[in-house]
Amino acid sequence: MYRYFMPARRVSVIASISLLAACAHPRSGGTGVTTGPREALSESCLLSTGAVSGRTPKITIGLTDPVDPRHAPIPQNDAERLVFRHLYETPVRIDCERHVLPLLAEKWVRDDGGRRWTFRLRDGAQFWDGAPVTAQDLVFGRGGVGYTLAALETRVITVMLAKPADDVPPVLGDPGLAISKPAPDSSWPIGTGAYWATSATTTAQEIRAQSSRGDTLVFRSAASGDARDLLDAGVDLLVTRDRALRDYAATLKDLTVVALPWDRTYVYITAEAGGTRFDGLEQAVRAEARRAEGGFWWLDLRACGLGSGHSVSPPASTGQRRILYARSDPTARELAGRLAALTRAAATARSPDDLSAAVSAGKDWGYIVALPRATADPCRAAKTLLPEWAATITALVDTRPTAIVRRGVARWTVDQDGTVHLAP
Amino acid sequence: MTFRTRLLTAFGVVVLIPLLVFGLGIRREMSRRVTAEYERRVATLVSVINADIARENDRISSRLAALTTSLQGDNDFRTTIVRGGDRGYILDYAGGAMRLAGLDFLQIQDDEGRVLSSGHFRNEFDRLGPHVVGLMLVQAATAEGPFLALVTTDTLRIAGRPFRLIGGIAVDSQFLARLARDPELGVALELPRDTTAPDSNAFVVGEVTLPYIDAADGPGRAERARIVVTRSSALLAALQRNVNFWFAAAVLVAALAALLLAGWLSTRISTPVEARIAIGDLARQVNHDIKNGLAPLRNVFRHLTQVARDEPAQLPKVFTERQGTVESSISYLETLAANYAKLSPQSERKATDVNAVVRETVAGAGSVRTKLADGLPPVSADALVLRRVIENLLSNAVDSLEGKGGAVTITTERGNGLVRIAVSDTGRGMSKAELDRAFDDFYTTKTGGTGLGLSIVRRLVLDSNGSLKVETEPGQGSKFIVEIPILT
Numbered sequence: 001m002y003r004y005f006m007p008a009r010r011v012s013v014i015a016s017i018s019l020l021a022a023c024a025h026p027r028s029g030g031t032g033v034t035t036g037p038r039e040a041l042s043e044s045c046l047l048s049t050g051a052v053s054g055r056t057p058k059i060t061i062g063l064t065d066p067v068d069p070r071h072a073p074i075p076q077n078d079a080e081r082l083v084f085r086h087l088y089e090t091p092v093r094i095d096c097e098r099h100v101l102p103l104l105a106e107k108w109v110r111d112d113g114g115r116r117w118t119f120r121l122r123d124g125a126q127f128w129d130g131a132p133v134t135a136q137d138l139v140f141g142r143g144g145v146g147y148t149l150a151a152l153e154t155r156v157i158t159v160m161l162a163k164p165a166d167d168v169p170p171v172l173g174d175p176g177l178a179i180s181k182p183a184p185d186s187s188w189p190i191g192t193g194a195y196w197a198t199s200a201t202t203t204a205q206e207i208r209a210q211s212s213r214g215d216t217l218v219f220r221s222a223a224s225g226d227a228r229d230l231l232d233a234g235v236d237l238l239v240t241r242d243r244a245l246r247d248y249a250a251t252l253k254d255l256t257v258v259a260l261p262w263d264r265t266y267v268y269i270t271a272e273a274g275g276t277r278f279d280g281l282e283q284a285v286r287a288e289a290r291r292a293e294g295g296f297w298w299l300d301l302r303a304c305g306l307g308s309g310h311s312v313s314p315p316a317s318t319g320q321r322r323i324l325y326a327r328s329d330p331t332a333r334e335l336a337g338r339l340a341a342l343t344r345a346a347a348t349a350r351s352p353d354d355l356s357a358a359v360s361a362g363k364d365w366g367y368i369v370a371l372p373r374a375t376a377d378p379c380r381a382a383k384t385l386l387p388e389w390a391a392t393i394t395a396l397v398d399t400r401p402t403a404i405v406r407r408g409v410a411r412w413t414v415d416q417d418g419t420v421h422l423a424p
Numbered sequence: 425m426t427f428r429t430r431l432l433t434a435f436g437v438v439v440l441i442p443l444l445v446f447g448l449g450i451r452r453e454m455s456r457r458v459t460a461e462y463e464r465r466v467a468t469l470v471s472v473i474n475a476d477i478a479r480e481n482d483r484i485s486s487r488l489a490a491l492t493t494s495l496q497g498d499n500d501f502r503t504t505i506v507r508g509g510d511r512g513y514i515l516d517y518a519g520g521a522m523r524l525a526g527l528d529f530l531q532i533q534d535d536e537g538r539v540l541s542s543g544h545f546r547n548e549f550d551r552l553g554p555h556v557v558g559l560m561l562v563q564a565a566t567a568e569g570p571f572l573a574l575v576t577t578d579t580l581r582i583a584g585r586p587f588r589l590i591g592g593i594a595v596d597s598q599f600l601a602r603l604a605r606d607p608e609l610g611v612a613l614e615l616p617r618d619t620t621a622p623d624s625n626a627f628v629v630g631e632v633t634l635p636y637i638d639a640a641d642g643p644g645r646a647e648r649a650r651i652v653v654t655r656s657s658a659l660l661a662a663l664q665r666n667v668n669f670w671f672a673a674a675v676l677v678a679a680l681a682a683l684l685l686a687g688w689l690s691t692r693i694s695t696p697v698e699a700r701i702a703i704g705d706l707a708r709q710v711n712h713d714i715k716n717g718l719a720p721l722r723n724v725f726r727h728l729t730q731v732a733r734d735e736p737a738q739l740p741k742v743f744t745e746r747q748g749t750v751e752s753s754i755s756y757l758e759t760l761a762a763n764y765a766k767l768s769p770q771s772e773r774k775a776t777d778v779n780a781v782v783r784e785t786v787a788g789a790g791s792v793r794t795k796l797a798d799g800l801p802p803v804s805a806d807a808l809v810l811r812r813v814i815e816n817l818l819s820n821a822v823d824s825l826e827g828k829g830g831a832v833t834i835t836t837e838r839g840n841g842l843v844r845i846a847v848s849d850t851g852r853g854m855s856k857a858e859l860d861r862a863f864d865d866f867y868t869t870k871t872g873g874t875g876l877g878l879s880i881v882r883r884l885v886l887d888s889n890g891s892l893k894v895e896t897e898p899g900q901g902s903k904f905i906v907e908i909p910i911l912t
Contacts, residue, residue: 283511284547337567338547344641347567 824851
């Protein structure tokens with residue numbers, strides 16, 4: 001006579017899958033299934049651009065920064081954020097009100113007291129080349145601090161959290177979990193988004209992204225370098241931090257100027273002990289800026305193994321009072337200039353890559369770094385943007401972009417990280 | 425010191441010392457003239473720099489005056505000053521105005537000297553700016569670091585409040601290059617506390633002073649800066665190097681020429697003189713040695729003569745007694761003769777073809793007729809010695825023609841155990857008296873002759889175990905016959 005006792009864990013997983021399959025309604029606490037309704041958009045996240053009648057087959061979006069497909073799917077500037085959001089998908093999306101909305105994952109179950117979350121991928125989810133998206137595509141080689149990923153079935157994944165959570169872990173909306181795979185004949189990785197782009201649809205000035213429905217998104221850069229030319233050429237959306245461009249757009253009819261959320265905080269990173277308060281920095285920059293407000297995600301990174309008690313000692317300084325900033329960021333340049341004036345230092349420009357390397361090395365007097373105000377994966381952001389050595393990080397100013405939108409063309413919505421994209 | 429050394433030393437003194445004095449004089453005069461020329465050009469350049477700076481001052485002042493007028497009429501600026509408002513307009517004002525005015529430095533300061541707007545460094549607002557009075561050099565701050573500007577100031581009042589405009593142009597390498605119009609003169613700037621090492625090849629030869637404020641780290645205080653005109657010592661050094669080089673070359677060439685000339689002259693003058701001195705020394709030595717040998721003989725002879733006259737019976741006995749002395753003296757003289765014979769070079773006797781030697785000799789002697797016997801056996805003689813003999817005889821034969829035409833003939837024939845060489849001419853011939861002295865040393869009938877030719881010929885023939893005969897007739901010519909034994 002044989003007996004088989006099913007382990008409790010396996011019982012729980014099977015129960016979760018069963019629940020997912022049954023599409024039960026969500027319940028608070030305990031085990032429940034949540035289905036993210038596709039149209040459940042928060043109205044407050046939609047940009048006020050007037051009523052939209054019908055679907056426009058071609059929408060043009062202006063870009064003020066360069067876009068490098070090699071960075072996909074993790075953006076490194078505003079323009080890449082805008083483009084990649086339309087081409088690559090994360091398991092879930094978090095809107096400007098922090099509501100979790102389904103994207104690649106359409107259903108999920110919370111169990112084990114919020115330590116385990118089980119997601120089922122959207123039916124029919126596939127790459128641009130027609131290959132179906134599997135749980136393995138999402139799980140392979142991924143994971144981060146505080147969570148692990150595992151593929152239970154072809155279309156089911158589990159996320160194990162180090163700490164239980166009541167809500168869907170926001171890390172699933174982080175671009176670091178966006179799915180892509182290398183393309184043999186294109187510089188663009190193959191994604192799963194509604195729009196796709198290849199090298200053949202990309203030129204130095206234009207990226208044409210097409211959907212299976214037949215619409216086209218045209219991302220266009222200003223050949224002259226003057227973004228006002230884009231507005232005059234009739235782009236439907238342009239996101240900018242340039243107040244002069246905003247003021248120019250305000251003089252054009254059919255365009256609406258919408259202030260987007262404060263999405264970026266400029267910080268001063270230095271090895272000097274003790275924080276320094278700098279007043280009046282909002283006047284030093286030409287972008288729309290305010291004094292930096294609190295709630296910074298980088299203040300407590302203990303869960304990531306960073307912060308006090310974990311950081312290594314700062315490296316020896318070169319002795320020069322030099323403040324480094326990213327050459328392509330005018331706001332960073334202005335802040336570095338002001339700090340240089342106040343601290344009798346010199347501001348020095350670096351390319352973004354060189355600035356990252358310099359921050360890691362930590363041999364200079366200080367650094368002006370732009371950090372996102374909100375991030376779904378603070379540990380990944382900290383690892384990418386902040387030094388490992390014990391640094392004093394002083395928040396300087398918050399800035400926010402402005403969306404210049406053509407009225408009545410399309411509905412645009414904003415995510416938690418401030419990214420504008422077409423509303424589903 | 426030999427005669428030749430004295431000759432060389434004299435040439436060195438006569439040629440090199442004047443050359444040295446001449447070269448040093450040229451070098452000194454050249455330095456003096458170049459320096460004077462530089463000083464004249466420096467004075468000109470300093471006056472030009474002063475004029476240029478005054479012109480720049482006028483240019484900056486006129487632009488500041490235009491900006492002052494524009495600012496006084498700017499309602500946005502006035503509104504912000506009087507009622508407050510968008511401070512960004514003021515902060516950005518100087519940046520735009522500076523570029524439009526073609527300036528590199530522009531600050532708008534309030535009555536406390538605090539920066540309201542800065543064109544070259546937007547974000548230095550609220551700092552205390554430099555207190556500029558008149559035309560000054562200002563070390564100004566930018567975000568990237570300090571830069572130097574030549575600035576001046578203007579004032580205005582808006583809504584009863586005084587403001588000061590400070591504008592200027594960058595003082596950089598291009599600015600200094602514009603001032604330095606003379607390519608051989610340098611223009612440099614010397615600031616207080618400038619730690620830059622000066623060019624060791626440059627000499628400061630002129631300067632223009634300007635008031636200076638280091639405002640990179642604050643308002644600073646007035647000091648003095650210098651725009652210095654320098655000349656490089658490199659040009660003068662190069663000229664001097666060239667002069668030195670050519671001077672050394674001239675000395676070398678002169679020394680070489682003097683050496684060659686002295687050598688040639690010493691050959692022409694000192695060799696015969698020294699030869700005569702050597703012969704004289706040798707003659708004195710021979711004279712002394714022979715006298716040493718003759719003195720005992722003379723004494724013995726006088727003694728024997730006296731005995732023969734006074735005591736004839738004792739003569740055999742005395743002769744016997746003095747016979748040893750005579751023999752000893754004769755032996756001494758023979759030894760002496762043998763020793764002196766060793767001083768002459770020894771010839772090497774070997775089989776020598778007489779005809780071949782004659783042909784070689786005649787080949788360089790012009791029109792000499794030859795009658796050479798065939799099948800001559802080789803003789804026992806040194807070919808070189810034989811050649812010297814024939815050369816001397818031929819030379820005498822040709823000279824005896826005295827340029828009047830005639831014939832010189834050389835013949836060879838075989839004799840009894842010997843080969844006979846005859847050199848005959850149809851010249852002036854010799855008298856009996858001349859023939860008697862013909863083989864004496866230093867006897868000659870020719871102008872410029874040494875009188876050694878026939879003497880040497882006789883000695884060489886005798887050294888070769890040969891014989892020498894002469895047949896001569898005054899007015900008919902002479903025939904010298906040399907007979908050399910055949911090699912056995």
